[in-house]
Amino acid sequence: MERFPEYKGREFYITGESYAGHYVPQLAHAILRHASPAINLKGIMIGNAVINDWTDSKGMYDFFWTHALISDETAAGINKNCNFTAAGAGAAPSALCYDASDEASESLRDIDIYNIYAPNCQSEKLVTPPIAPSIDNFDPCTDYYVEAYLNRPDVQKAMHANVTRLDHPWSACSDVLTRWVDSAKTVLPIIRELMKNNIRVWVYSGDTDGRVPVTSSRLSVNQLQLPVAAKWRPWFSSTKGAGEVGGYIVQYKGDLSLVTVRGAGHEVPSYQPRQALVLVQNFLTGKALPDCKECEQD
Structure with a gap:
């Protein structure tokens, strides 16, 4: 601020994807506690975000089964032997859980987990x-x-x-990553605190990502138990003509939105740049994503 005083007071937003689901809320939290009002923090946006360990893991295996990537037997083994809530609290998975997880990994060996429909x-x-x-x-x-x-x-x-x-x-x-034990198991309490301080939160998810899939994002957001402010609906990448469905959005009270991006993998802008641009533009302006009710007729 001292070096670039012309930026003082400008609205400040933080975005990121994947493990940024941890460090973006954590950075926003630090700003809120130690650098406000000097930094005019207004919102965060996190994509295919690691938010809450046990729902992230459960949602991943749910996604594998619902997208025909693992067998019924493998899914049953995971559901029977893997206690996701206990693992999220720090308990070690059982040997049978490891075996079932290994079966799932073997089934996905020739699939790009970051976009299950992408070519290798x-x-x-x-x-x-x-x-x-x-x-x-x-x-x-x-x-x-x-x-x-x-x-x-x-x-x-x-x-x-x-x-x-x-x-x-x-x-x-x-x-080295598998030996790192300092990561917080959840950032949901931080997200709650950000919302209480009127920080806009958008959680977006490319719906072909298998690593931190949309099922994980939905389960994680549901843990917040927020009332719905605007029900689930499609949004469009263009308001010209009939428009193209860019994905779906549900808005919750407290200014949190869950957004899916149709046909996008883990790194949304890499796979669907047009939808990503619409997403970012509307997040920054605080506008609702385009609805077909707003579509112009040719």
């Missing part, structure tokens, strides 16, 4: 993207381009990275 990358050795990529067509090999790029010595030098010369390449994920 056919060549993991690709290191450069197409000459003329299109924002309308998601490239399933993107992760491999990034990994190859960030492992280039000249790139690491420019970023002042890997100065200790590690004996293994950089990768987006590693076993």
